[in-house]
Amino acid sequence: MQTSMLNTTALMEITARPPVVFARGDGSYLWDSNGKRYLDFVQGWAVNCLGHAPPAIAAALAEQAATLITPSPAYFNAPSLKLADALVSHTCFDRVFFTNTGAEAVEGPIKLARRFGEFHKDGAFEIITFDGGFHGRTLATMSASGKAAFEPLFEPKVPGFPKAQLNDISSVERLIGPKTIAVMLEPIQGEAGVYPATLAFLKELRALTSSHSLLLIVDEIQTGIGRTGKLFDYENAAIEPDIMAIGKGIGGGVPLGALLATEVVSCFRHGDQGGTYNGNPLMCAAGNAVIDAVANPAFLANVMALSQFLTVQLSKLAVKHGLGALRGRGLLLALDLGQDIAPQIVEAALQKGLLINAPRTDSLRFMPALNITEQEIIEGIQILDDVLAGLSDL
Ligand SMILES: Cc1ncc(COP(=O)(O)O)c(C=O)c1O
CATH class of the missing domain: 3.90.1150.10 (Aspartate Aminotransferase, domain 1)
Incomplete structure (x- = not known):
């Protein structure tokens, strides 16, 4: 064409x-x-x-590009430290790992939850996800997604993602077993057609996961960064998840995502997680400009x-x-x-x-x-x- x-x-x-x-x-x-x-x-x-x-993002990118684009993720850089601090101060989480895409920001929590299961729950690795859910296009995130069109694709999928139904707490309860480590959902299923988890369901899910010592992971890639009128949609339900994936809005148009976790869940060992561009100063400078504007x-x-x-x-x-x-x-x-x-x-x-x-x-x-x-x-x-x-x- x-x-x-x-x-x-x-x-x-x-x-x-x-x-x-x-x-x-x-x-x-x-x-x-x-x-x-x-x-x-x-x-x-x-x-x-x-x-x-x-203008705020264009100026932040121009200034950062002329100062330092990337020193390698083996070293600290100021924009990523500033952005991590800002995200921690605005959320219930203690630690941040920056990513380049949303899918990568969900892949990280899957790995983190499996690591947590290995350390604290006898190798439990299953993450209950939801029919209709969408978590990205890597093999693990496609496997975690409940999108019907993905079902026949790229078999065999990554195992360990039994599917429950949104807003049906008993469908989640039925799937909990000795191998379960977490429940993961989008507070609003965006790609499925904008189907919200009710605030009552989000509260029930927090109570259920806590009572079974399971992690609650929210994928706020579409709902986060002010999209629902709070900085993050979990705040609308007045709950505190254990892990959150963000993407999209945090970069305001440039490739930036992050996974956030509480201190106790942040159990990656050296070598478990990383990436050449993760937390690079150029993208984090854009993220800082976004947070400065949106968290107001x-x-x-x-x-x-x-x-x-x-x-x-x-x-x-x-x-x-x-x-x-x-x-x-x-x-x-x-x-x-x-x-x-x-x-x-x-x-x-x-x-x-x-x-x-x-x-x-x-x-x-x-x-x-x-x-x-x-x-x-x-x-x-x-x-x-x-x-x-x-x-x-x-
Ligand atoms: C809820 C949710 N999770 C994950 C993703 C994947 O993000 P990305 O396309 O940046 O990999 C998306 C993208 O639409 C999304 O809406």
């Missing part, structure tokens, strides 16, 4: 992409190589929490205000066009369309200059920048209104 004189055939084909090449971004907007402007409700899949090319209580309060505004706008749209219910928390929302028309809507919205994502054929997912404005929300809703009005012509 030729797109504006750029050749795309040298890239490995791993997914269907529209014939658009993005050239520039600013806040909630992207411009393609032909100069067409798009309002972006996808934001790199809930990655760009401060929008495209935010006024910023988080504004996320909730924007969530309420978007919820009202989407509810009106749903009534007007006879659509279904809204799901999610904060600025991670999905609108049920009641029929399998999401791919057509995504395509028509793209033509009209709105980027939106369909995690299922019957739902649209909204994950805008956390600093989107009400005016930009109105603009996106108007485009969707136009698309829905023209649906019979699709």
